[in-house]
Amino acid sequence: MQDEQDFIKELLDPKTQNDAFGKLLQHYQRPLYAHIRNIVLNHDDADDVLQNTFVKVFRNLHNFKGESKLFSWMYRIATNEAITFITAKAKRNGMTSEAFQQKQIEKLTADSYFEADEIQLKLQKAVALLPEKQQLVFKMKYFEDLKYEEMSEILGTSVGALKASYFHAVRKIEEFVSKN
Amino acid sequence: MKDFKLDENPKIPSGFKTPDGYFDSLPEKVMMRLQEQETVKVIPIFARRKTWIAAAAALLILALSIPFLWNEPKTTTLDDAAIENYISYQANISQYDLVNLLDDSDIDQMESDLPIEDETIEDILISNTNFENYIID
Numbered sequence: 500m501q502d503e504q505d506f507i508k509e510l511l512d513p514k515t516q517n518d519a520f521g522k523l524l525q526h527y528q529r530p531l532y533a534h535i536r537n538i539v540l541n542h543d544d545a546d547d548v549l550q551n552t553f554v555k556v557f558r559n560l561h562n563f564k565g566e567s568k569l570f571s572w573m574y575r576i577a578t579n580e581a582i583t584f585i586t587a588k589a590k591r592n593g594m595t596s597e598a599f600q601q602k603q604i605e606k607l608t609a610d611s612y613f614e615a616d617e618i619q620l621k622l623q624k625a626v627a628l629l630p631e632k633q634q635l636v637f638k639m640k641y642f643e644d645l646k647y648e649e650m651s652e653i654l655g656t657s658v659g660a661l662k663a664s665y666f667h668a669v670r671k672i673e674e675f676v677s678k679n
Numbered sequence: 680m681k682d683f684k685l686d687e688n689p690k691i692p693s694g695f696k697t698p699d700g701y702f703d704s705l706p707e708k709v710m711m712r713l714q715e716q717e718t719v720k721v722i723p724i725f726a727r728r729k730t731w732i733a734a735a736a737a738l739l740i741l742a743l744s745i746p747f748l749w750n751e752p753k754t755t756t757l758d759d760a761a762i763e764n765y766i767s768y769q770a771n772i773s774q775y776d777l778v779n780l781l782d783d784s785d786i787d788q789m790e791s792d793l794p795i796e797d798e799t800i801e802d803i804l805i806s807n808t809n810f811e812n813y814i815i816d
Contacts, residue, residue, distance in 0.1 A: 517710075520710075521706060521710070524705070524706040524709060524710075525706060528702055528705050528706065529702060532697070532702075533693075533695070536693075536695045537693060537695070540695075542695075542696075542697065542698070546701075546705075549705070550705075550708060550709055550712060553709045554709065554712055554713060554716070557713055607694075612695065612696045612697065612698065613694050613695060613696065614694055614696050615692075615694030618688075618691055619691055619692060619693070619694040620694070622691050623693070623694065641685075641690075642692075642693045669685050672685065673682065673683050673684060673685055676683040677682045677683045
């Protein structure tokens with residue numbers, strides 16, 4: 500992407516805003532989709548949340564102070580939107596987020612937009628059993644290949660804490676997959 | 680059972696797939712949603728403003744008309760005594776003019792309303808030195 504400061508100027512200028520936002524959409528739609536889908540699991544939900552995220556990004560461009568990278572800011576919005584979505588959906592179904600997530604995992608095999616072998620399914624089941632923060636860290640590191648420094652900016656957690664979180668997540672996953 | 684080690688295995692994909700052409704159509708879907716929200720946003724603002732202005736105008740008219748509504752015109756009927764008093768004390772009209780304004784029916788009415796005894800008439804005539812004028816007229 501072009502120099503971030505110049506790009507942010509284009510995003511904020513009404514004359515160039517639409518074109519610049521179009522570029523933003525093209526560049527970030529896939530990684531943001533993957534990030535959101537890893538959290539919400541279902542394609543239709545991910546589609547909803549992704550659109551909400553981009554709308555929120557657009558509406559709040561004037562609030563973006565440039566204190567963090569554009570990428571981190573957008574990922575933060577996406578993460579919050581996804582978690583809020585899951586929490587709200589769980590509540591509507593009269594369940595805790597954890598219980599709701601377990602139910603979503605059980606539905607995965609019937610999901611036409613989930614193609615996985617045995618090990619892939621086991622991995623998803625194992626990850627779903629982790630505490631929320633550890634799940635996020637694991638997914639972002641393992642599935643999305645984000646660097647610890649990038650994750651630290653997005654989640655507001657220190658690199659050290661993130662590394663520890665990832666370490667514990669891996670151990671629990673390995674234990675689950677070994678036993679199942 | 681062999682312990683499973685994540686690092687010792689090739690990267691395991693998440694297994695999540697998207698419908699064909701999903702990312703081709705997404706940017707347009709987002710832009711359309713933004714445009715729809717813009718249109719919806721504009722109209723309520725104007726409607727609210729118009730309503731506010733209309734309400735303010737209506738309130739102003741009401742406020743201004745309150746004094747007029749409360750001050751009901753007092754349609755007092757003037758009674759005869761009030762009229763008589765006015766004519767006697769306020770109006771610039773002499774007794775001579777008043778008498779000239781009376782026609783025969785008025786005089787007849789007065790004769791029946793105000794019974795004056797003959798003695799009273801004689802007393803008035805005696806006290807009035809110009810009684811010949813009355814006899815002649």
